[in-house]
Amino acid sequence: MTEKNEDIKNLKERLKKYKKEDLEFNDPHFTQQLHLREGTKKEVINNLLNPKNLVFSYKEKGKYGDTVHCLHFKLSNTRTLRLPVIFDRNNKKGLYMLTYIKRYRSWQNMVRKR
16 A cells, blocks of 8 residues: 555544544635535535545645645545645544645546646
8 A cells, every 4th residue: 555545544544533523624615615615515515424434635835834634635636625724723533624625636637736
């Protein structure tokens, strides 16, 4: 198994340990983006807590020094859901969702560019 596949496997296991109560949203920004891009919180919660569609991830430095994990979920062959999240923000168990990005492009192209 390659290092990238191992990272995705570890992220999937980590996500499965969270519950709905552990999720926190960056409102009102998150909700505005969710409505603008015609998504639902149910879709977000389902993908995070049942991460079988997680296909790609990378880390970046957040605005306040946090580590942001950009999680990419395959919704179909032409649609990708990107969820930038912060794990255990402020040393409290939880997933903090920064925004909601639904893309109408193949997730394979994003992986190739990285």
